[in-house]
Amino acid sequence: MSKSLGYKIGIACGALLLASFILAPLAWLFLSSIAELKELLAIPLRWIPRHPTFARYGGILFSQGPESEFRKIMWNSFSIALAVTVICVFLGSLAAYAFSRLRFPGRERVLFLLLFSYMLPPIAFIIPLYQNLSQLGMLDTKGALILVYSAILVPFVIWMMKTYFDTIPRDLEDAAKIDGCTHLGTLFRVIFPLSLPGIVATLLFAFLMSWEEFFIALILTSTLQAKTIPVAIAEFSGRHSIDFGMMATGGVLAALPPVLIALLFQRYIVEGLLSGAVKG
């Protein structure tokens, strides 16, 4: 059946609208990061910079000046997200195995409790947590953020991994057990390799969520020692005299890792998203 001309035009218009709806704001963020400040402040505004420059990126990534603070902050974010991911996968995979393969009293109830803890808004526990961490002298440390993020994400990791483990047929393990494999042996030799795509997706989500978390970091950190990118970006946009170009550059750098991850691992990410366990 050949499609009518009206249909084709409709599709083309829709596609064009959608692409510009998504891309226009992003393009402007990027252009702002490479345009000279006086061009950004000009009225009428010039959309395409006359002398595009990557000097701001160079400043943030390589210089020793005040811009190098942002580099330190990026490192904070990266090391925190990495530590959280490692902890979550270690704790989460063990528990997920138990929930997926073993029978024990209270199984359903504990699982439900975990899910519930993941749905709790951070405001429900942040006030006493802030007081406790302050008594322990742990405010404004990377350790505190790693601790809190891991605790929030472990239930999510357990839930996702359990879902993936459930899809692996039990016959394979039974065969391995007959050959003399232990419980943990089947976990590492049978289940892990077979559910690798799922584990990768879970890892990526855990990393992305710790990378972009804002509310808890805002409350628990205050200096370069532990501050993360979202906090730095929020501070930057709150200043009175803002270098808009610098703000845009920080934004692009903060967005780059997650955007690359999303595009490179697109299939895993979309599957993970649709499984419904991930927060928007």
Place this chain on the structure above:
Amino acid sequence: MSSFQKREAYFAWFLIAPSFLFIALVIFYPVFSSFLLSLFQVDLTRRAMGTPFVGFKNYAEILRSGYFWTSMGRTAYFTVVSIALEMLLGFFIALLLHQKFYGRGVLRSLLLLPWALPITVCAIMWKWIFNANYGALNAFLTQVGILESYRPWLTQPWSAMHGVIIADVWKVTPLVALFLLAGLQTIPRELYEAALVDGAGRFVTLWRITMPLLLPTVNVVLVLRTLDAFRVFDVVYIMTQGGPANATKVISFLAYQEAFKFLHFSKGAALSYIITMVVALFAYLYTKTLKRQIEY
């Protein structure tokens, strides 16, 4: 229980215990002490008064106050308007991407961009676009002749609220579209072919087949989004700080301010408990819709 079952149970608990203790310590224990805190009067700005037990006084004060209910109203407005827009736009995008055409794959990948962009970056991006003196929106609207002069979008109550909504809609609509698209793909082709044979037009099939069969997906997305939108904080914090004239002071921003700006810890805890109750209600609805989904 046989000894084999017992051993299995012990082993299971051995695997779960580290995670469970960890979560209990970092989340459940503070959730519980938050409740205790809300029953006392812990107020760092009035240290001399001590920390007396006051029962549910904090809750009563909040529930009787006007600012709480106006803030709830604002949050509800934000939630309803942003979700309505996200659903409507998301539905059209999903319908579009369900067609076969050249470049569809690229467009689907593009959908992931706003989702992947950290919410804080999304917020500064829109704050910069809405900027009163140098913003791209002002520049664009004056250059095409719609506006005569630049406008301070984020410092006027009505447009500030809708600016925040636009930022949220931009970020979340693609995700909603992805969900709805996945829902569309589960509808069997035969139904459409049968409808075509019966002589049904495009709108009739949309109304009679697509819509009803998409309803379960719509339900899930609706509850999930409500859960999220009701807690909106990041975008508001960065774009407007609850202003102008409290026009965007949503409920989670109110709780944050109460606890960490004014240091009224107990009142903040009581407020956050009220928020948690509402969220728990949505979460309950969510698990219920999920269960019904599985029964389909």
